Amino acid sequence: MEQDKAYAKKLRKYANQWVALVGKSVVAAGDTLQKVQRDVEQKGIKDYVFHRVPPPISLAP
Amino acid sequence: MKFQYDTRLTSLGFEQVPRVPVVFTNPKNGFAIPVFCLVDSGASDTLLHWEIGKTLGIDIEKGKRHEYAGIGGVVAGYRHPIKIRLANDTCEFTIECAIMQFSSFDGLLGQRGFFDNYKVVFEKYKKIFEITAKK
Numbered sequence: 001m002e003q004d005k006a007y008a009k010k011l012r013k014y015a016n017q018w019v020a021l022v023g024k025s026v027v028a029a030g031d032t033l034q035k036v037q038r039d040v041e042q043k044g045i046k047d048y049v050f051h052r053v054p055p056p057i058s059l060a061p
Numbered sequence: 062m063k064f065q066y067d068t069r070l071t072s073l074g075f076e077q078v079p080r081v082p083v084v085f086t087n088p089k090n091g092f093a094i095p096v097f098c099l100v101d102s103g104a105s106d107t108l109l110h111w112e113i114g115k116t117l118g119i120d121i122e123k124g125k126r127h128e129y130a131g132i133g134g135v136v137a138g139y140r141h142p143i144k145i146r147l148a149n150d151t152c153e154f155t156i157e158c159a160i161m162q163f164s165s166f167d168g169l170l171g172q173r174g175f176f177d178n179y180k181v182v183f184e185k186y187k188k189i190f191e192i193t194a195k196k
Contacts, residue, residue, distance in 0.1 A: 004068035005075055012070045018112070018167075021097060033112040037094070049082040049148065051097035052110060052167035056071050 015055045020048040062147060066188045067097075079183060079190045082148035083168065085109070087117040088155060095148055096168045100181060100190065104171030105129070107145070107158045108138060113168065114160035117143070121160050129159065136161050145175070152194040154178045 007024040018036045020028040027048060028039035040048050066077035079100040086093040094116050096109075106129065114121045124139030138159030146153040156174030170176075180193045 005070075008068040008070040008075060033110075033116050037116060049095040049097045050113075050167065051080075052112075052165075054069070054165045056069075 011053055012056050014053040016053065018050060018052050020045065020050055022048050062150060062193070063189055063191045066185065066190065077185060077188055079185075081170070081192065083170065084146050084148055085113065085117060085158070085168075086144040086146075086153075087119055088142060088144050090118050092117045098168035098170050099166065100175070100192070101169040101171055102176065102181070104169045105173060106138070106140075106171045107156060107174035108163075108166070108169040108171060109143075109158050109160050110167050111160060111162045114139075114141070119143075119160065124160065127159060129161065136163060147192060147194075150194070154194075 014029050017029050017031060018033045019026045020036050020040045022045065027045050028036045030036045033050060036050060064081050067080040069076050069078055080097050081100055082095050083098045084093055084095045094113060096113060119141050121139050124141045126137055126139055128135050128137050138161035140157045140159050142155050143158045144153050144155050158174060178195050182191045184190060
């Protein structure tokens with residue numbers, strides 16, 4: 001649980017940005033998905049997933 | 062497949078949300094992208110951020126336009142056929158996804174398209190949820 005909280009705190013710094021995650025590590029981040037995709041491809045990273053980090057408010061879609 | 066709830070930090074403290082990695086593929090060109098989506102039983106459709114559509118090489122505004130109402134107001138989405146599968150799974154479905162300009166979300170897995178094809182069991186008190194493709 002403490003690990004999850006540390007991860008959530010870390011991710012909050014990327015609010016409103018796109019990130020590439022490998023497990024619970026941020027391996028690339030940026031304002032556009034295209035930039036983040038380029039970064040992970042250039043670094044040769046595998047098994048990533050993209051995520052747009054929501055703002056640190058509760059969500060009501 | 063079982064998944065753990067994802068933890069996020071808001072001004073109200075820590076929250077657990079059901080997010081799952083899904084691979085979206087454009088059936089017209091084979092471009093694919095993995096996205097960490099929110100499983101949202103309250104969303105009527107499966108919704109994707111505009112930039113995901115662009116990255117998949119979709120001519121977004123050529124899709125069928127449909128309006129979606131949420132607490133934040135009305136937003137237009139453009140519907141396109143897209144293949145979806147859970148990451149690390151082989152089962153794939155072609156569904157209609159609505160691509161729209163919204164700032165807070167990457168992908169919402171909603172009733173039409175996602176819940177049509179997957180059984181979802183939420184056990185938040187255990188911090189896990191299970192997704193099974195229909196047979």
